[in-house]
Amino acid sequence: MESVLTSPAAASLFGLPAMIFAIIIPLLGIGVFVYIIVRRVTPLIQAAPDDRLNRVPERLKMVLKIWLAQWRQPRYLLAGIIHIVIFFGFLVLGIRSISLVIIGFADHFVMPGFGGSFGRMYNVLKDYAATLVLIACITAAVRRGLFKPARYAVPPRYGHGHTSEAIFVLGLISTLMLSESLFEASQAAAQVQQGVPAEFLAPLSLAWIFRQMLSGVALAALQGIHLSTYFIHDFTFFFFLCFLPLGKHFHVITSLFNVFFMRLEKGRVKPVRYGVEDDQLDELESFGVKKFTDFTWKHILDFYTCADCGRCSDRCPANTVGRPLSPRFVSIKGRDYAFRHYPLGGGNGRPPSEPLMGDIYSADEIWSCTTCGACEQECPLGIEYIDKMVDLRRGMVEEGMVPQSLQKPLGALEKRGNPWGIMEKKRAEWTKALSEDYPVKILDRKNSAATLYFVDSISSYDDRMQSLACATAKILNGVGIDFGILGKAERDSGHEVRRFGEEMLFQDLRAHNTDAIADAGVTRIVTADPHAFNALKNDYAELPPVEHISQTIARHVKSGRLRLKPVEDRTKVYTYHDPCYLGRHNELYDEPRAAIDAIPGLKRVEMTGNCRDRSFCCGGGGLMLFYEPEEEQRMGVLRVEMARKAGADVIVTACPFCLVNIEDAIKVSGMEGQMEAIDLAELVERHMVVA
Amino acid sequence: MEILVCVKRVPDTAENEIEVNREGNDIRRDDLVYSVNEWDNYAVEEAIQIVDKVGGSVTVVSLGDEEAEEVVRREMAMGANNGILLADEAFEGSDGKGLATILKAAVAKGNYDLILTGAQADDGAGQVGGMLAAMLDMPFASLVNSIEVLDGQKLKVGREIEGGNQEMNEIDLPCVLSIQTGINEPRYVGIRGIRKVASVEIPVWGASELGLVPEAVGAVGAKAQRVDYFVPAPGEGAEILEGSTDEIAAKLIELLKAKGGLK
Numbered sequence: 001m002e003s004v005l006t007s008p009a010a011a012s013l014f015g016l017p018a019m020i021f022a023i024i025i026p027l028l029g030i031g032v033f034v035y036i037i038v039r040r041v042t043p044l045i046q047a048a049p050d051d052r053l054n055r056v057p058e059r060l061k062m063v064l065k066i067w068l069a070q071w072r073q074p075r076y077l078l079a080g081i082i083h084i085v086i087f088f089g090f091l092v093l094g095i096r097s098i099s100l101v102i103i104g105f106a107d108h109f110v111m112p113g114f115g116g117s118f119g120r121m122y123n124v125l126k127d128y129a130a131t132l133v134l135i136a137c138i139t140a141a142v143r144r145g146l147f148k149p150a151r152y153a154v155p156p157r158y159g160h161g162h163t164s165e166a167i168f169v170l171g172l173i174s175t176l177m178l179s180e181s182l183f184e185a186s187q188a189a190a191q192v193q194q195g196v197p198a199e200f201l202a203p204l205s206l207a208w209i210f211r212q213m214l215s216g217v218a219l220a221a222l223q224g225i226h227l228s229t230y231f232i233h234d235f236t237f238f239f240f241l242c243f244l245p246l247g248k249h250f251h252v253i254t255s256l257f258n259v260f261f262m263r264l265e266k267g268r269v270k271p272v273r274y275g276v277e278d279d280q281l282d283e284l285e286s287f288g289v290k291k292f293t294d295f296t297w298k299h300i301l302d303f304y305t306c307a308d309c310g311r312c313s314d315r316c317p318a319n320t321v322g323r324p325l326s327p328r329f330v331s332i333k334g335r336d337y338a339f340r341h342y343p344l345g346g347g348n349g350r351p352p353s354e355p356l357m358g359d360i361y362s363a364d365e366i367w368s369c370t371t372c373g374a375c376e377q378e379c380p381l382g383i384e385y386i387d388k389m390v391d392l393r394r395g396m397v398e399e400g401m402v403p404q405s406l407q408k409p410l411g412a413l414e415k416r417g418n419p420w421g422i423m424e425k426k427r428a429e430w431t432k433a434l435s436e437d438y439p440v441k442i443l444d445r446k447n448s449a450a451t452l453y454f455v456d457s458i459s460s461y462d463d464r465m466q467s468l469a470c471a472t473a474k475i476l477n478g479v480g481i482d483f484g485i486l487g488k489a490e491r492d493s494g495h496e497v498r499r500f501g502e503e504m505l506f507q508d509l510r511a512h513n514t515d516a517i518a519d520a521g522v523t524r525i526v527t528a529d530p531h532a533f534n535a536l537k538n539d540y541a542e543l544p545p546v547e548h549i550s551q552t553i554a555r556h557v558k559s560g561r562l563r564l565k566p567v568e569d570r571t572k573v574y575t576y577h578d579p580c581y582l583g584r585h586n587e588l589y590d591e592p593r594a595a596i597d598a599i600p601g602l603k604r605v606e607m608t609g610n611c612r613d614r615s616f617c618c619g620g621g622g623l624m625l626f627y628e629p630e631e632e633q634r635m636g637v638l639r640v641e642m643a644r645k646a647g648a649d650v651i652v653t654a655c656p657f658c659l660v661n662i663e664d665a666i667k668v669s670g671m672e673g674q675m676e677a678i679d680l681a682e683l684v685e686r687h688m689v690v691a
Numbered sequence: 692m693e694i695l696v697c698v699k700r701v702p703d704t705a706e707n708e709i710e711v712n713r714e715g716n717d718i719r720r721d722d723l724v725y726s727v728n729e730w731d732n733y734a735v736e737e738a739i740q741i742v743d744k745v746g747g748s749v750t751v752v753s754l755g756d757e758e759a760e761e762v763v764r765r766e767m768a769m770g771a772n773n774g775i776l777l778a779d780e781a782f783e784g785s786d787g788k789g790l791a792t793i794l795k796a797a798v799a800k801g802n803y804d805l806i807l808t809g810a811q812a813d814d815g816a817g818q819v820g821g822m823l824a825a826m827l828d829m830p831f832a833s834l835v836n837s838i839e840v841l842d843g844q845k846l847k848v849g850r851e852i853e854g855g856n857q858e859m860n861e862i863d864l865p866c867v868l869s870i871q872t873g874i875n876e877p878r879y880v881g882i883r884g885i886r887k888v889a890s891v892e893i894p895v896w897g898a899s900e901l902g903l904v905p906e907a908v909g910a911v912g913a914k915a916q917r918v919d920y921f922v923p924a925p926g927e928g929a930e931i932l933e934g935s936t937d938e939i940a941a942k943l944i945e946l947l948k949a950k951g952g953l954k
Contacts, residue, residue, distance in 0.1 A: 281883075282883075282886055282887075287883065397879060397881050397883075398881060398883060398884070399878075400769070400770075400878025400879045400880065400881075400884075401878065401879070402878075402879030404876055404877075406879075407877075407879050408705065410879065411703075411706075411726065412705070412706050414882065415703065415706055415724040415726070416706050416724060421703070421705050421706030421707075421724075422706075423706075423707070423708065423722060425722070502881055502882070503883075504881060504882035504883045504886070505881065505882045508882060
């Protein structure tokens with residue numbers, strides 16, 4: 001194609017060859033960028049180790065799914081679509097922008113492979129991409145500036161809003177799109193005017209529209225536009241590159257890495273320190289996160305990667321009920337701390353040694369988390385929070401900073417193996433409520449069984465929850481499973497003990513239970529408590545296979561071994577509340593539903609938008625029952641409200657803690673008589689056909 | 692400031708079901724779990740906080756059998772600098788005065804500016820603190836719920852008095868204070884903290900180390916003896932209100948008004 005206008009590489013600017021600028025801008029831009037990145041990487045090098053270079057195929061799969069395919073974006077539909085357009089626009093236009101930079105000093109440069117028909121196809125694609133990105137930017141700016149979705153708001157205690165930064169960046173992107181299109185359109189318009197064959201511009205694309213608009217413009221003016229838009233693009237491109245690592249748009253660079261390194265296993269908690277075995281923990285000088293570089297490098301990368309989209313906090317039950325926790329700001333405060341203590345200029349390069357607690361984080365904030373995992377489920381960038389909470393709590397536990405409300409149950413767990421401090425010998429007393437038709441063996445030297453029913457503390461000791469244990473025992477009997485319990489040899493699974501940061505107590509409980517289970521000589525374990533289920537499955541090691549009672553029920557319903565009577569009350573509408581540690585953390589969504597649906601005539605509705613992996617935490621289990629949070633409302637009350645709005649009057653759950661919280665919520669919100677809650681095991685047991 | 696805190700190992704009332712044994716001379720101890728007496732734990736926390744502010748060191752002392760070492764260790768894990776265990780067969784069966792005598796001897800072996808005790812113990816009579824002060828001829832304040840160090844010579848202490856009222860006093864050092872719960876928020880002592888101090892040597896002092904004549908303490912020296920232990924028979928006068936929460940509340944208000952509890 002014959003060029004009518006003087007190319008940037010051949011032109012002159014301010015009396016100098018323009019090529020000088022075309023070389024200086026990229027050199028300077030890349031130099032500054034590399035400098036900034038080196039500064040940003042410093043805390044990552046000083047940070048605690050993290051084991052993320054393993055399981056590369058799985059990690060690449062996450063990159064393809066979460067990063068490239070933008071898997072989680074459409075969960076927030078409009079924002080998601082806008083992001084997908086801009087994201088793919090960036091991928092497509094990145095090549096165009098780089099080749100534009102190069103032609104500034106290497107005239108007629110063509111990216112290798114972009115010469116022939118592929119190049120022509122690419123040009124059409126990039127014309128449309130630029131157009132769509134511009135439309136997306138305008139939509140995003142209007143949405144952000146005028147409609148102001150609530151989740152972007154910054155509460156006063158977290159400083160000023162971030163809208164101006166967002167709009168500024170949208171402006172930069174728009175400038176890139178406009179300058180690139182004008183650069184091309186001015187050449188094409190000149191070619192048309194001179195009657196030489198013109199560049200093909202994709203119809204109705206931005207460049208095509210500009211060419212139409214520029215058709216009557218004088219050649220000299222076109223030359224001016226051509227050259228000026230080139231340098232506007234060149235400058236904006238490198239300015240943007242260097243601006244990215246200064247704020248929330250750092251994710252443009254870090255997201256690929258953050259997703260690659262993201263946490264692969266659900267339901268687990270990071271070890272106290274990667275590379276230190278449990279039996280060497282006593283030698284560690286300090287536990288958990290106290291100062292900034294106690295975070296692992298991945299956790300600091302998380303801070304950098306946060307795009308401030310607010311999805312985590314939008315789904316966070318603690319934030320929703322007004323507890324002083326917003327996962328979004330856990331990240332933003334961490335990021336700003338890094339920026340402050342590792343400034344681009346100056347700084348002594350030494351890691352900050354001041355405690356984070358009482359500085360950027362408060363104790364109430366960190367204890368407010370129920371570890372429900374909603375934030376991590378939502379984050380489109382693979383940022384994790386639970387491990388950070390646990391690490392910060394480990395630090396507080398070691399410093400003795402544990403709320404009084406939690407000290408009693410922790411002390412009781414240490415002495416009696418349950419948070420209420422009830423005597424060990426009473427652990428099996430719930431079985432007394434069962435008739436002789438439903439014998440429950442206590443596995444000791446005299447009795448053995450193939451299956452262990454791990455009851456855990458709440459179902460063993462709590463008056464109301466003992467009915468859940470009884471129902472479970474009846475179901476196990478009913479389907480003919482040879483089972484027994486550990487009785488006084490059982491201790492609390494320690495699930496929350498670990499998640500509340502008292503790692504050594506957890507390890508004591510685990511060691512005790514592991515021995516007791518080994519002594520019982522069982523080949524399977526079943527439990528009706530998702531917290532115990534998660535602990536035994538993911539926190540313990542070398543145990544027989546563990547199953548939740550919902551899986552047992554679903555399997556035996558399927559095989560026909562467990563038969564269920566038609567539903568007692570046909571006027572009732574049921575809904576299923578996914579317990580966090582069954583659903584999100586262990587992905588058991590279908591088995592409990594299958595179990596409920598197996599009851600003939602039962603009408604079940606979904607709490608659409610708040611079910612399955614978007615389930616809303618009931619208020620938290622284990623030690624969270626003892627914690628006294630600052631909050632405006634109870635999570636359980638909101639949950640009951642969601643069920644009511646879905647048209648249900650019975651909430652079925654599959655976790656004793658959910659049942660406690662939801663039943664309490666029904667009481668405190670005065671909905672007794674209108675709403676009720678029942679455990680899956682109780683519901684099934686009630687409808688069980690006894691052979 | 693050199694602070695000595697007297698701590699006691701007691702059956703944990705929250706985590707035990709206390710029953711009288713068959714002989715009727717003690718509680719059943721086979722299934723009990725023990726912990727630091729709650730008041731003493733507040734006293735240790737207070738001592739640590741004072742030392743954090745003005746410097747010095749905290750020593751905890753416990754009088755009991757060998758098992759009392761676990762509470763000394765726990766308080767050291769909390770942050771106390773030194774621990775002393777006072778154990779001797781001759782101490783067994785001491786009455787309050789005997790205990791105070793033993794503690795006085797331990798105090799005399801150090802150079803303390805301030806001695807703290809819990810206001811009472813779960814299984815005690817709330818008498819040792821006062822007796823100890825008298826024997827040491829030191830000023831004493833009981834039920835202390837705030838301490839402020841004025842200078843090297845004086846403390847300003849708050850005392851909880853009847854009806855939730857507060858009294859403020861200045862007291863000369865050295866002195867003995869008995870500490871009320873709620874004076875602070877005691878820090879948590881984790882398993883890891885206890886393990887860290889697991890191998891610290893804790894000196895054990897018996898009657899000879901303390902320069903005590905065995906006859907002055909223990910069962911022999913006791914002037915007060917426990918003669919019986921029993922669970923009182925349920926008396927009259929208790930009324931269980933029944934009905935819904937609202938009804939119960941209404942009845943309660945009615946009763947309180949009728950008996951002059953509400954005006």
